[in-house]
Amino acid sequence: QAGGEAFVTLATTDSYCKGAVVVARSLRRHGTTRSTVVMVTPNISEQSRFALKDVFDEVIPVDVMDSDDHVHLSWLGRPELGITFTKLHCWTLTQYSKCVFLDADTLVLCNVDELFERDELSAAPDPGWPDCFNSGVFVFRPSLHTHGGLLDHALQHGSFDGGDQGLLNSFFSSWPAGDISKRLPFVYNLNASSFYSYLPAFQQFGHNAKIVHFLGAGKPWSQREESRSLTMQQFVCLWWKEYLSDTTSSTA
Numbered sequence: 001q002a003g004g005e006a007f008v009t010l011a012t013t014d015s016y017c018k019g020a021v022v023v024a025r026s027l028r029r030h031g032t033t034r035s036t037v038v039m040v041t042p043n044i045s046e047q048s049r050f051a052l053k054d055v056f057d058e059v060i061p062v063d064v065m066d067s068d069d070h071v072h073l074s075w076l077g078r079p080e081l082g083i084t085f086t087k088l089h090c091w092t093l094t095q096y097s098k099c100v101f102l103d104a105d106t107l108v109l110c111n112v113d114e115l116f117e118r119d120e121l122s123a124a125p126d127p128g129w130p131d132c133f134n135s136g137v138f139v140f141r142p143s144l145h146t147h148g149g150l151l152d153h154a155l156q157h158g159s160f161d162g163g164d165q166g167l168l169n170s171f172f173s174s175w176p177a178g179d180i181s182k183r184l185p186f187v188y189n190l191n192a193s194s195f196y197s198y199l200p201a202f203q204q205f206g207h208n209a210k211i212v213h214f215l216g217a218g219k220p221w222s223q224r225e226e227s228r229s230l231t232m233q234q235f236v237c238l239w240w241k242e243y244l245s246d247t248t249s250s251t252a
């Protein structure tokens with residue numbers, strides 16, 4: 001399998017496992033030819049693990065505590081970097097030559113295998129600060145060297161937003177002014193905030209969405225009723241349809 005390519009996501013709680021299931025099913029529904037991989041932490045339930053095994057090609061256990069002693073000790077003093085360190089594990093998946101990371105709160109709306117034509121680090125602009133990329137969807141090359149560099153960077157500089165996005169943006173700092181092919185179109189990481197900040201563009205281009213990202217507090221699987229735009233509400237309905245769909249029919 002060396003040299004293969006994979007879509008990778010992460011779930012550290014049972015709630016995020018629901019999201020991960022939808023990521024895998026929506027990728028399959030749209031006929032991806034790549035492998036699907038989910039990284040999970042040991043705390044998730046047997047039931048969630050079972051549901052993930054059903055829809056992913058690979059379920060890979062990861063544990064922040066597996067990091068080497070230097071990292072482990074430093075991490076104890078920086079518990080806020082826990083989820084970030086867990087996400088960084090994706091760079092250790094060296095059985096693959098190239099991967100696309102998708103947050104567990106994304107929904108794939110069409111075949112997006114063309115993302116593998118891009119190089120590390122390709123990502124779409126963050127709507128809040130477009131000179132930063134959003135780390136919910138990105139193309140990367142697994143490499144233990146890069147993984148080590150990222151951990152060192154995290155320990156030395158922390159993360160300016162406390163999460164993986166701040167860290168990845170300061171590590172891949174050439175992104176905003178560098179190679180334009182590494183700037184993914186916004187439709188690969190569409191989120192509701194553009195509905196508030198640029199409504200006409202959302203209305204004009206929103207239906208071209210390729211990947212929807214439910215970033216922020218109101219995840220589709222949470223009970224919280226959010227006031228959403230009609231388009232966003234339709235995406236949430238689509239999410240539920242995928243979540244409740246039968247695995248066998250979703251491959252059709």
Ligand code: UDP
Binds near residue numbers: 009103104105214217
């Ligand atoms: N994540 C997780 N458990 C958590 C928080 C985050 O597994 O408790 C993973 C999950 O894949 C999630 C990603 O980290 O999609 C980034 O977090 P989130 O999507 O909540 O951040 P947002 O996109 O809302 O900024």
Ligand code: MN
Binds near residue numbers: 103104105136213214
């Ligand atoms: Mn997200």
